[in-house]
Each structure stands twice: as C-alpha cells, then as structure tokens.
Amino acid sequence: xxxxxxxxxxxxxxxxxxxxxxxxxxxxxxxxxxxxxxxxxxxxxxxxxxxxxxxxxxxxxxxxxxxxxxxxxxxxxxxxxxxxxxxxxxxxxxxxxxxxxxxxxxx
Amino acid sequence: xxxxxxxxxxxxxxxxxxxxxxxxxxxxxxxxxxxxxxxxxxxxxxxxxxxxxxxxxxxxxxxxxxxxxxxxxxxxxxxxxxxxxxxxxxxxxxxxxxxxxxxxxxxxxxxxxxxx
Numbered sequence: 001x002x003x004x005x006x007x008x009x010x011x012x013x014x015x016x017x018x019x020x021x022x023x024x025x026x027x028x029x030x031x032x033x034x035x036x037x038x039x040x041x042x043x044x045x046x047x048x049x050x051x052x053x054x055x056x057x058x059x060x061x062x063x064x065x066x067x068x069x070x071x072x073x074x075x076x077x078x079x080x081x082x083x084x085x086x087x088x089x090x091x092x093x094x095x096x097x098x099x100x101x102x103x104x105x106x107x
Numbered sequence: 108x109x110x111x112x113x114x115x116x117x118x119x120x121x122x123x124x125x126x127x128x129x130x131x132x133x134x135x136x137x138x139x140x141x142x143x144x145x146x147x148x149x150x151x152x153x154x155x156x157x158x159x160x161x162x163x164x165x166x167x168x169x170x171x172x173x174x175x176x177x178x179x180x181x182x183x184x185x186x187x188x189x190x191x192x193x194x195x196x197x198x199x200x201x202x203x204x205x206x207x208x209x210x211x212x213x214x215x216x217x218x219x220x221x222x223x
Contacts, residue, residue, distance in 0.1 A: 001168065034209035036152070043201055043216055044144075044152060049209035087152050091208030094165040096142075096154040 002026050002090050006099035012107040019075040021102045023088035028068045032092035035064055035073045038101075039084045047086075048073065078104070109133040109212040111202050116217030123192050123221070129185040129202030129214055137180040140205035143187050145198035146216075153198070156187060157205065169195075192221045 003026035013019055023033065031051040036044040046055045048064035051071055061076045075082055083106055088099040115127040129141070143155040156166045156176040164176050175188040185202050199218050203210035 032208060036210075038152075043213035044210070045213070046209055046211045049207060049211070055211060089152070089154070089209070094157070095167045096157070096165075096208075098152045098154060101151045 001095050002029060002093060002097050004088055004090055004097050004099040006086075006088055006102050008102060009100065010103040010105060012105050013078050014107050015078055015080055017078045019078055019082075019104060021073045021086055021088075023066075023071045023073070023099050025069045025071075025090055025092075029090045029092035031067045032090055033064075033066070033071050034089045034091065035062075036087045036089065037082075037084045038087065044087065075104075109204060111204065111212060111214035113200065113202050113214045113217035116200065116219045118220045118222060119192055120223050121193055121221055124188070124190045125192065125219060126186060126188045127200055127202075127217060127219070131183045131185065131202075131204070134204065134212075136178075136183040140208075141178060141185045142203045142205055142210055143176060143185075143200060144203055144210065144213075145196075145200045145219075147195075147198040150198075155200070158185070189219075192219075194221050197221045 005024045033051045035048040038044040052064045063074045085101045085103045087101050110132045112130045140159045142157040158164050158176045173191045177186045199216040201216045202214045204212040
C-alpha cells in the first residue's frame with residue numbers, strides 16, 4: 001500500500017497567517033491526490049482534487065500543488081472558519097490511503 | 108442537491124455482523140463510483156471500500172474477506188455487509204460519492220460500536 005505522510009501533525013496559527021501543509025507519498029502517484037477538510041463532528045469536505053483543482057465553492061485562499069511524491073496545501077490567509085483538520089488522500093491505486101491528518105488550531 | 112443518508116449502525120457484539128445502507132439522491136447514482144470511509148473515535152480517516160459504476164469492487168486489506176460492498180441502482184442505495192466484527196471496527200462509517208477518484212460528497216455518517 002502507498003503510505004501518505006503529512007507534516008506538520010499540528011499547527012497553531014492566527015487569523016491572517018499563511019499555512020502550508022505537506023503530504024508525501026511513499027511512491028509516485030502522479031497528480032491523483034485530494035485534500036479534505038474536517039471539522040469536529042462533521043463529515044469531511046473535499047477541497048482539492050487532481051492535486052491542484054479547486055472543488056466548486058471552495059474559497060480561492062486554498063490552493064494545492066505538486067505531483068509525483070510531494071504535495072502541498074496552502075491556505076493563503078487563515079480565516080476563523082479554517083480551523084479544522086486536513087487530510088490528503090491518494091487515489092492513484094488501491095488501496096486508497098489517507099495521510100494521518102494535520103490539525104490547524106487557534107494560537 | 109446531492110444527499111447521502113447512511114443507516115444501519117448500532118451496537119454489535121464481537122464476532123457479529125451488520126449491514127450498512129446509504130440512500131443517495133440528487134444525482135444519477137448509477138453513473139458514479141461510491142465509497143465507504145470510516146473513522147475510529149479520535150482517529151483519522153480510513154478508506155474501507157469502493158465500488159465503481161460498473162460494479163468492480165476494491166477493499167482495504169484489513170476488510171478483505173470480511174466486508175462486502177454492493178449497490179442497487181434501482182434503489183439508489185449503496186451497501187456494505189460487515190462480518191466477523193471486532194473492536195477495531197468501531198468507527199463512524201461514511202459513504203461518499205466518487206468524482207474521478209476523489210470523494211466529493213459525503214453522508215453524515217453512522218456509528219458502529221463493537222462491544223460485549
């Protein structure tokens with residue numbers, strides 16, 4: 001199985017901060033990578049697929065980049081509603097696998 | 108509007124079985140792959156299984172031979188039959204609609220608790 005490793009595991013930030021989360025795949029996955037946001041007690045929400053394609057309705061302060069094994073999710077200007085846990089997921093091959101998550105908290 | 112509504116969760120004894128359902132609406136169900144993803148209490152997301160629009164199935168290694176995913180396109184419903192359940196299967200189970208392999212719509216989840 002392809003292992004997905006996210007860093008950092010947690011981040012404490014303030015409104016207006018720029019946040020970068022990285023996701024590394026244990027082998028090449030082309031651009032078959034998605035990013036999800038999850039708030040406590042809620043279902044995950046798709047933010048980005050194809051490594052860099054913004055899902056409809058997602059604010060433009062979110063962006064994704066990368067291909068192969070190294071990927072990033074950037075939040076350009078952190079808003080209060082962005083405090084949540086973020087997961088990457090590869091869908092290059094089965095079994096699909098998620099990263100362990102990055103919790104973005106209020107400083 | 109896409110809606111996915113899971114049901115069938117509950118308390119089951121170790122070694123028991125359970126079938127979860129996911130009623131879909133707001134899109135052409137038969138045209139989309141569908142997945143189950145679970146989340147143990149306080150833990151991260153874990154992919155469980157996917158069934159394509161054509162009916163091909165895939166499973167996480169720890170669920171192979173125990174879980175069976177299926178779909179009834181006439182009822183717009185996704186299922187997962189879970190057998191030989193253990194404490195490690197305790198989780199919220201989400202169904203999700205696939206778009207090009209990513210999950211673009213999710214249900215609210217149903218809690219499965221394995222305990223004696």
